[in-house]
Amino acid sequence: MTEPFTQAPGERKVLTADESATGRLDSWLAAALDGTFSRNRIQALIKEGSVTVNGTAVREVRHKVAPGDTIELTVPEPEAAVPLPEDIPLEIVFEDDDIIVIAKPAGLVVHPGAGNRSGTLVNALLHHCGGSLSGIGGVKRPGIVHRLDKNTSGVMVVAKNDFAHNRLAEQFADHGRSGPLNRAYLALVWGRPEQLRGTIDAPLGRSGADRTKRSVHRTERPDSRHAITHYEVRDRYGEAGGADAVASLVECRLETGRTHQIRAHMQHIGHPLIGDPEYGGAFRTKVNKLPEPAAAAVGRLDRQGLHAYLLQFAHPRDNRTLRFEAPVPADMASVIEALSMI
Structure with missing residues (x-):
């Protein structure tokens, strides 16, 4: 076990599991770090790829710790509270004052989340549309009415104002039963x-x-x-x-x-x-x-x-x-x- 410590963003902490080490990676780290981070925070860091075991990133919180394992934790730099505009190219199929239709390429994440704080479609839209995106989806998902998986390509529509967002959301919720969706x-x-x-x-x-x-x-x-x-x-x-x-x-x-x-x-x-x-x-x-x-x-x-x-x-x-x-x-x-x- 280690003495309590305070770890700054970007700092690496290297731990070695002793001969009695056992159990899940998240549990072992929580005990080894003696309350420096909450269990939930440790799980999030593992899922984001900030923890390695014997030099290999492990994203599974249930990974079993073995005696002699070298476990390295890196606390990432703090992220912006809201997504920032980024000049990411978009293939625009249609656009007017209310909506923008894009052909999303495979590999592009739709909105920020754990492990994808930047480089998303939302970041690209904020750059392209400025402050015109609908705020109904919240600061992390402005204008997003529906989504595609990161590695699924294809057509998406995004709302540029709250009126359009509400009307589109109604259609998607109805699943085309009473309209042309x-x-x-x-x-x-x-x-x-x-x-x-x-x-x-x-x-x-x-x-x-x-x-x-x-x-x-x-x-x-x-x-x-x-x-x-x-x-x-x-x-x-x-x-x-x-x-x-x-x-x-x-x-x-x-x-x-x-x-x-x-x-x-x-x-x-x-x-x-x-x-x-x-x-x-x-x-x-x-x-x-x-x-x-x-x-x-x-x-x-x-x-x-x-x-x-x-x-x-x-x-x-x-x-x-x-x-x-x-x-x-x-x-x-x-x-x-x-x-x-x-």
Whole structure:
């Protein structure tokens, strides 16, 4: 154990686990640091990558500490209380006084959060729009009406004032039941769904193994949310496109908008997204069974093969129906082309 100490931002603290060390990393650090940080603060630092064990960053708070482990903690510099404008290029599809529609690239986080304090879409929007963004989403999410995962590309709409935010939020909450809202995605999945067209109606909640993931809950739980995805197979690759197809291109339309909905639902029916490390890890070895250049193209895809290609909604000011489509980005297009040659 160590004597109490005060650690300044940017300072590193190196600890060595003694022969009696055991238990979870967060618990061990809380005891070793003798109350310098709260348990919650330590967990946040671990998840942000500020803790290494034997030289390797560990982001799992349940990681087991072993005798002799060298554990290094670095307290990051304090972050700004609110996001700052950053000159990040945006692909603007449409813009007027009320809304801005952008084609988000894969790799761009929508709003600041743990581990992503800057370099987000919000930072880019603050630079582009100045003070005109809606404040309803709060200081960390100004103008954000809906979101896409960091590694999902595609079309998004952002509100530039509170009036537009309220009107758009109503449409997204209604899920298109009484209006023109429509959201469609193209997903590259392993195998071929047994039914070429179908609906996945399965509630989603936090996964017991990893709280950042979602899984289907067959029984009612407090965190379970109703989730419906409609899908249609657009193309099939390998084995003449039959039941033994290696992969498929699937169009998914959301009736609800839950976190990781398409990724979790496609995994649930046995066809996880190609390139998805969180929901498709069990299918990773399938790449080795692909012929070249398909294997090489899939290997270069460093994110889930998911693209929000279509967004349709009523303009918040005059109610006219707007429809926007974003072409499949180059990384997914390369995989589709290679798979088509099988």
